[in-house]
Each structure stands twice: as structure tokens, then as C-alpha cells.
Amino acid sequence: MKTASAAAGQSSKAAPPHQVGGSAIAKNSWVLLARIVIVAGLDDLLFVPFFLAEHSVTQAAMNLFSAGLYAVIHRLLKHRRNRLAVALIWAEVFGHATIGTLLSGWNSGYFFYLLMFVPTIAISMPRRRAIILIAWLWAYFIALMILAATLHPLAPIGHAALVFLQAYNATVLIGMVTYFTLMYRRLAIAAEQKLQRLATTDPLTGLLNRRSTIEMAARSIAAAERGSADLSFILVDIDHFKLINDRFGHKAGDGILTTVAAELSELIRGEDILARWGGEEFLVVLPDTPIEGAAELATRFQERLTAFKPQIGDIHVSISLTMGISTLAPGESFDAAVARADQALYRGKDQGRNRIILDTGNTGSPQDKVTAA
Structure with missing residues (x-):
């Protein structure tokens, strides 16, 4: 009762x-x-x-x-x-x-x-x-x-x-x-x-965080080594992000980060790994993908974000990306492969940003693709 x-x-x-x-x-x-x-x-x-x-x-x-x-x-x-x-x-x-x-x-x-x-x-x-x-x-x-x-x-x-x-x-x-x-x-x-x-996960964007990405990438590396498949990495950086924060405030900057994360998420495959790597950087891990395929995806990233101009107040903000790409070499560690993508990214920044730089590792010299701003 x-x-x-x-x-x-x-x-x-x-x-x-x-x-x-x-x-x-x-x-x-x-x-x-x-x-x-x-x-x-x-x-x-x-x-x-x-x-x-x-x-x-x-x-x-x-x-x-x-x-x-x-x-x-x-x-x-x-x-x-x-x-x-x-x-x-x-x-x-x-x-x-x-x-x-x-x-x-x-x-x-x-x-x-x-x-x-x-x-x-x-x-x-x-x-x-x-x-x-x-x-x-x-x-x-x-x-x-x-x-x-x-x-x-x-x-x-x-x-x-x-x-x-x-x-x-x-x-x-x-x-x-x-x-x-x-x-x-x-x-x-x-x-x-x-x-x-x-x-x-990263609480702001909902993407994987660095720790979980490293764990998942380890499984991708093991699978790639077993099947002798290519494993590529794209390190993505939002150009002039600090200026966006300084001009419009951190809340607007957070909005740009979530927007970029959502746009990148729509372009990757189900088996790909997309993570917020830190600050305004994102890392994409691409199983069974050669460096040429990674470069094609990076180009789609750049085209999508260049065409997408989010509005902050009354202003439409232009977004461009600088990206470094590497492919896992035989016997190479995850950290070493990502470090090469990071070095390629910084070469792109030194060359004026809004660029896609391919680090071919031991197979040749670095290549770059310039996307007009």
C-alpha cells in the first residue's frame, strides 16, 4: 500500500x-x-x-x-x-x-x-x-x-x-x-x-583524444604490418587560429574548432580515425591508404573548409588549413610517423600556410601542394 x-x-x-x-x-x-x-x-x-x-x-x-x-x-x-x-x-x-x-x-x-x-x-x-x-x-x-x-x-x-x-x-x-x-x-x-x-574523447569536439588515438593507432599499425598495407597520417592545422581567438574571443574559436571537426568527420571513412591532436590541430589516421590517397583526402578537406565560411556576428570568416602527410615506413613507430607529418606541417607554415606537404620518408624528398588562398 x-x-x-x-x-x-x-x-x-x-x-x-x-x-x-x-x-x-x-x-x-x-x-x-x-x-x-x-x-x-x-x-x-x-x-x-x-x-x-x-x-x-x-x-x-x-x-x-x-x-x-x-x-x-x-x-x-x-x-x-x-x-x-x-x-x-x-x-x-x-x-x-x-x-x-x-x-x-x-x-x-x-x-x-x-x-x-x-x-x-x-x-x-x-x-x-x-x-x-x-x-x-x-x-x-x-x-x-x-x-x-x-x-x-x-x-x-x-x-x-x-x-x-x-x-x-x-x-x-x-x-x-x-x-x-x-x-x-x-x-x-x-x-x-x-x-x-x-x-x-575531446569534450569540445567529441572527437577522439590523443590517448585513445594512440591506442587505436597501435592496432591499425599491427594490422598494416600483418597485411603489408599502407597506413597514412594527415596532421591538420587551422591557419591563423590565434588571430580568430584574439579578434572574436575564445567562444568563437571553440565554435570554429567544432565546425572544422564536423566538416572533417563528414569526409572520412568509417574505418578512419579522426582525433583532436591538440589546440587547433587534428590528426587523421588512414588505414590501407597510400600517401597519394591521403593527399586526395587532404585536398577535399581544404576545398570543403575553403568553401565553408562560418559566420561570427556579422562577419563571415575564411578558414584555410595547412596539412602535413606521412605514410608509415616499414618498422617505423607511430610517434616517428606522426613526427614526420608534423615536420611537413611546419614546412607548410614556413612556406606561407594553406598548403598540403607530403613527407615521403625514405622514398624521396618532401613534396608540396599549394592551394590558393
Whole structure:
């Protein structure tokens, strides 16, 4: 006859939505609690005729009072008075479980609602406080059990009604514990996935970060060595990016970075690796691609970004790229191959930017392709 106790335990340590910056989980927990409060109130209200049919006016009145109290709690949640609302839920559940047990006896199953607090206390509170509260809850539970065994039910109901009430309360306990366990598991998985994304991606552009790129590139290098395939690298740098930051501000600069990242992402293949390498630099790893194929892709990069002129305020900003390209030589390390692409990139900058420079390694001298600004 209660569905709010587990939710109250889960939410009692959560900060209100306005105190948790960008936390959708915290906000959703309070929305969920408000919905459960409505269900709990309706549940109590629907049991009023049941107890009246069993001639238990006291329990009918208790359920009517609980339904009204849940209406008050819902209003408190609506007005963000969350702490008081949770305190009233705890008081209602403990009071209802205690009084219901004394009125109908231990076999009514009202004590099940006290057990709902155990997993939620353990999940939502610091260890020391959780242990203290669970110990207190255990003591209260044992005392209530002894008291119920000592006293006769104060307002007994029929045997069939008692069996139904016990089965219903047990069903609610199992259902709610299962629901909140699954919800906690889902949130834990989502949090783990978020941490994984934060560990492997650049938060601004959403591209792979340097660490995860090195790990993925190692697998690409191993595959290339096994299959004697070409593996090429394009190091991309946005020309005059510092001037964009100085003139329009870092927020505009961040917008340019995300724009370039999105445009580059549209031109690569599914097996290619695109990463933010640092600052205004991007690295593209191209499995099974010779240096000529990498140069063709770099040309498409340059054409796309030259044609795309993002607007900052009333000004359309021209973007050009300088790129250095290398291909993995036999026995060469990832760092060495990228370093050659980096050296080619800086030769392009020294020659006036807006250039694609190919470093052919041991196969010949560096080549360059100039794209008109």
C-alpha cells in the first residue's frame, strides 16, 4: 500500500535539480519521486473501501489520512521543498507500517515497507551514515516484530482479507526493490559509459583524444604490418587560429574548432580515425591508404573548409588549413610517423600556410601542394 519509501530513500541524498549543474539524473529522480507519490496516494485511497468492507474504520481512516498527506507531499515537491517532502514520506511510511502492523497483525505484511529502505539507504548515503541508519532500522524492525507477537491485533480483519493484504504488500516490496535495482543498474551503466567517453574523447569536439588515438593507432599499425598495407597520417592545422581567438574571443574559436571537426568527420571513412591532436590541430589516421590517397583526402578537406565560411556576428570568416602527410615506413613507430607529418606541417607554415606537404620518408624528398588562398 506504499510505493514511495524506496524512492524517498533514493532521493534523500540527491541534491535538488537547481543545485546540480547539468545533472539530468538528479532532476529526473525528483520527477520520478513526484510521480510515485501520486501512485502511493491513489493506492491508499483505493484501499479505503477495502477496509470499510472489512469493518476496519480505523484503517480506512488511516489510509484516507495517508492519501491526503501524499497530496501535501506532492505539492511540496512541486514547489521544490524537497527536504520537507522526503521527511514526510519517511514519517508516513514508518507510521503507516507501524500502525498497520499493530492494527492487523504481523501477517498483514506492513513491515515489508520498512525493508524497502535498506537498499536505498545503502546506495544513496555515505557508508558510515548508511550503517548507522540500517542498524537503527534493524532495531526498530525487531522491536516492532516483538511487539506484534506480544499483542493481539487491535483491529483484526478476516482471514481472506489478511492473506490478500499480505500478498499485495509482498508484491509491492518485490516490485519496488526490483524496479529500483534495475534503475540503479541502468544509471550505473550510463555513468560508466559517460566516464568512458570522457576518458577517450575531446569534450569540445567529441572527437577522439590523443590517448585513445594512440591506442587505436597501435592496432591499425599491427594490422598494416600483418597485411603489408599502407597506413597514412594527415596532421591538420587551422591557419591563423590565434588571430580568430584574439579578434572574436575564445567562444568563437571553440565554435570554429567544432565546425572544422564536423566538416572533417563528414569526409572520412568509417574505418578512419579522426582525433583532436591538440589546440587547433587534428590528426587523421588512414588505414590501407597510400600517401597519394591521403593527399586526395587532404585536398577535399581544404576545398570543403575553403568553401565553408562560418559566420561570427556579422562577419563571415575564411578558414584555410595547412596539412602535413606521412605514410608509415616499414618498422617505423607511430610517434616517428606522426613526427614526420608534423615536420611537413611546419614546412607548410614556413612556406606561407594553406598548403598540403607530403613527407615521403625514405622514398624521396618532401613534396608540396599549394592551394590558393
